[in-house]
Amino acid sequence: MKVAVMGAGAIGCFYGGLLARAGASVTLVGRAQHVDAIRARGLLLEMGGETHGVAVAGAVTADGVAGAELVLFCVKSGDTEQVGREMAPHLRPDAVVLCLQNGVDNADRLSAVLGRPVVPVAVYVATEMAGPGHVRHHGRGELLIGPTGRDEAILALFAAAGISARVSADAIGALWGKLVVNCAYNALSALTGLPYGRMIRVPGVEAAMRDVVAECTAVAQASGIALPEGILDAVLGLAASMPAQFSSTAQDLRRGRPTEIDHLNGFVVARGEQLGIPTPVNRLLQTLVRAAETAKEG
Known part of the structure; x- marks a missing residue:
């Protein structure tokens, strides 16, 4: 499954990095400083006292989501509508968009901009960016995902990457x-x-x-x-x-x-x-x- 992460900050880099390390085709869309570092030497994924270099594609513009079957939307809440509008023309018609943002209304706000369903996700993880293209994990990592219509395939993808995820109607x-x-x-x-x-x-x-x-x-x-x-x-x-x-x-x-x-x-x-x-x-x-x-x- 081809995956794009829109908003490659701490949350996006962590989950995108785990998916890429497990063999998924992942593109991280983010700021130039992170993307340049990722292109030069891969994403640094620091967890459990070890740092892993992960080969992953990077992009600085919204067309980085083109062709993705699964999009993890991880931008700051204040940027939801603007980034959604930038991303909309490049989405596959059948792409599943998961909203991994803080707050309770972002999925609805993004859905209104995109004119298509967006799946809310509750994220339970402690991460930070330790430097350009370098994400540090402090703890947890579970995802609670609303129904997607492709639950089995998406849960299998996350499980293969060691990500604890489940689907709930009460996301x-x-x-x-x-x-x-x-x-x-x-x-x-x-x-x-x-x-x-x-x-x-x-x-x-x-x-x-x-x-x-x-x-x-x-x-x-x-x-x-x-x-x-x-x-x-x-x-x-x-x-x-x-x-x-x-x-x-x-x-x-x-x-x-x-x-x-x-x-x-x-x-x-x-x-x-x-x-x-x-x-x-x-x-x-x-x-x-x-x-x-x-x-x-x-």
Whole structure:
């Protein structure tokens, strides 16, 4: 199966690299600095204390998806519509598009631009770009995929690459669960500059996270979403399983890049306003990250 990864950042390079290492034909579409490094010496895939060089094709423009039977869409949430429009003319009519983005509404937004179905995917992995064309894996790696119409072939492809994946009709519910986790961790990790394990031990942080979860839960319930059972315990327990992980928001802020805060805590704030539900803690975190972005800019 020919695979294209649109948005070869940490998530895209990790899954694309695993698929390519297992023998799939993979093209990574991303920034020039990463693509140039990948073309020169392959993708560096660092995991389990070892670094593997993986031969994989690279492209810097959206026509890199041409001919792909499976497209992993991994761009930042704020770029969804623009990149979708760039990609649309190059998609095969029968290509399956999997949306591996943060947030809960990206698959719908991308589907509206493409005029075709897009499959939501909840991604549970800790990764970062350690340098040009160099992805570092910190933990986990499971995928929860909505029905695709080609479930058996896609699951077999992922299994051959050692990727744990399953299909669920409630992928959107899982994405809401992941949204709650991101709302609790991302901004706080970015603003404190701390990895999860150290961050959660700071006095007051756990209480703030509980407040975030309570607001998110109220908004989800009012939206008709049943969050995974034990969501609070799952949130508070994540720090122990990923103690050294910095959030993607922290990584973006450190590198001076726009964050996805408006699609995380900001999404909860906006939906809360629509539903008449107050979300003061989420609003404060969104505002502080926006302020931090402004400070980095100038």
